[in-house]
Amino acid sequence: MTFPDFAAGLDRERANEELFELLRIPSVSADPTRKQDLVRAAEWLQLKLQSLGFTARVDATPGHPIVYAERLQAPGKPTVLIYGHYDVQPEAPLEEWITPPFEPTVRDGRIYARGSTDDKGQAFAHIKGAELLLAQGELPVNVKFLLEGEEEVGSPSIGDYLRAHQDELKADVIVVSDGSRFAPDVPTITYGVRGLSYVEIHVQGANRDLHSGAYGGAAPNPINALCEIIARLKDEHGRVTIPGFYDGVEPLTGEERQMWAELPHSDEEFAASIGVSALPGEEGYTTLERLWGRPTLDVNGIWGGYQGEGSKTVIAAKAGAKVSMRLVPGQDPERITRLIGEYVPQIAPPGVKAEVRPHHGGQPVRFDLGSVWVKAADRALQRVYGRPAAFARTGGSIPIVADFAQILKTPVLFVDLGLNEDAPHSPNESFAVQDYHNGILTSAYLLRELGEEQDPQGPQAAPSAGA
């Protein structure tokens, strides 16, 4: 069977301009002052999808709205649900951006803007992919879009939304592009994501800030105490010390470790790419194993006392930190959150009160590599990149993937279009223009390849969600 040359049909200039419009909307879901910007982004996507002949609407949630769209004109063909998110990470620290985070700028073949790769660029590539197909006629499969605005804050509303719209969201496979390919020349199908437990630790000392001269030596110091607590959360082997933290963790299979060992990876290059001299972590595991198959604990932010210019001789009344733990199959976020909540007060030094406030979590998930969907995706990627896909897991967490598995009972296909060097979540986040355009082509070929499959009896394999 011959495929049309989608590349010839792609108006690259226009594709860029449209994405830039979306990137200019500062839809930072963590920032309450940006609520209206999220509504604007959702309505922009609704209009775009309507212009392509999709039935599209913006559904309110307790948080930020969800965009739902569908075009079901392929009877007897599979139904594909494409998930993405239009919210973005906070832009802080703003001063480190070379060009403004919400004014997309192309430099050295890269689109620099917050959300360019995570996930506006990757999600919009699928809308443009559908547009490419429609320019040639009808879509080869039934297509549904689900675009949320709370992914960067843990998708608090999507679970209830999926439950409330189970029938409407019914699909044979869910396609998600919200991650990074293994390497620039390596198309990647990702079959697992880590879970997440995100908490804040708050430490209270005296009932007011104290003069460090008048009180130093007798008054408890909540900053020193917080540092002690955080230092005690890991041992000298890089293992988390929270009792029960590793209970039930699924060990990596020999097959998996073998497959990953064969991927083109160099610790030296990896360390050089982020400008560090060593890659510290849990002993006994390779870097890829630590990134994809082992849990972690990282402090994402810390504060306390005087941070201004000059010096202030003060013992602060309180200090705090944001701490996230990446989880793997076998670990349950709620249980881990409970465990750290019990442990931190136990290891708090005398004189201070320490408490853990849960933020959000996400289930770790791993999917089956044998499904027809994976094979179809592999074929599509070969057409665009000219080589077979690598099968990887990702260290990141996409909380709603667990909801897809548990609520919609639908397998997920991760077709990552970005790269780690896009620096998602960092200042100067970017998306290579070439990767964006390849993403559009990948989406078009993927829908065509999926159209070659028959409407199956249902999911090929039940996903194995964590715990």
Added chain:
Amino acid sequence: MTFPDFAAGLDRERANEELFELLRIPSVSADPTRKQDLVRAAEWLQLKLQSLGFTARVDATPGHPIVYAERLQAPGKPTVLIYGHYDVQPEAPLEEWITPPFEPTVRDGRIYARGSTDDKGQAFAHIKGAELLLAQGELPVNVKFLLEGEEEVGSPSIGDYLRAHQDELKADVIVVSDGSRFAPDVPTITYGVRGLSYVEIHVQGANRDLHSGAYGGAAPNPINALCEIIARLKDEHGRVTIPGFYDGVEPLTGEERQMWAELPHSDEEFAASIGVSALPGEEGYTTLERLWGRPTLDVNGIWGGYQGEGSKTVIAAKAGAKVSMRLVPGQDPERITRLIGEYVPQIAPPGVKAEVRPHHGGQPVRFDLGSVWVKAADRALQRVYGRPAAFARTGGSIPIVADFAQILKTPVLFVDLGLNEDAPHSPNESFAVQDYHNGILTSAYLLRELGEEQDPQGPQAAPSAGA
């Protein structure tokens, strides 16, 4: 000999209004944007002293200006140099102030304002004390005022100033009121101050912020690393672990420990006064010994990563902390700063770069209790408070006291007018109206009592400066 009743001569209303004018000037020496406010405060003091018949001038320095004034109309009588500072601590965190820091407000008999007790209130009490005496005739001693604007940032300019003006600043005794009485009903003469070494620790990880999902488990985390470093700076006995830190520390004498043990102090009340359940510190020493006679290490501020609302799954590129160490006789600030600068990089975990940037320091000092000046101060305090003074040391640091000892070779008399509960350096700093007025009376009686002494051959005892 009969003394006039200074209390009757004091116009309390006017004394308050004048202090309020001074307190309204936001002379924060650590804030470069407030440079002009420091000049305003200096000129305000110059005018006030000129109005009392003092020769007064404002001398420029590389930093903030110094106010010098003198009235030398008591031939054959001792010369008294009164030192104070008109600069104040930063007001942050502003949101914790019940009333604005630079709009003095009286509540429950207390004057609430930044600088009310530290040190505008205490320094101005001496100016009003001289005014009281002048209302009765000539001053009983020769009086010099030295009022600086850089005490809260470590007095970087005063050393050179003292060297340049040694003859002009010649005096028999230096009076300093910049601290806290031991207790509300206990007039206090302080004979020792701790020294200080204030540094910043900076930790660098990757060359950019990283996604904690994509990199967590392999990338070094500078916040975790900073916490480990800080935790390692003290052992489980509350002792600082920096090699050589305790070398040469003068042990407390049995006499001192005895004298302090007899002071009215309750650990329970002390802990309750700051709202904590325990008073952690170096093992083997009482609370007063730890506060006055032993060195400390306290983190005064810490920062890194995302501190905003919500959650951000980021591994920061860098983190930092402000760390101060209080020193005691036998320790040299420059040596201690060098030692921590050498030690921190040694204990930094793999993958990060850690460095120490010195801020400022101050020498620890202790003075002789047997001098005629101490006896005169004791008599003056008895006249105001009706009971003999307690002899204490303070945990605070007044860097320039070491300069007085080393450059001017002049003994210092600490006559503290404030209280710890004034909360200097904290939000809602205050000064009891009663203490302010007693301070004015104390100053008047002190100058009278000092006038009873003959102009001596010089300092009674050489001060023992640290190291």
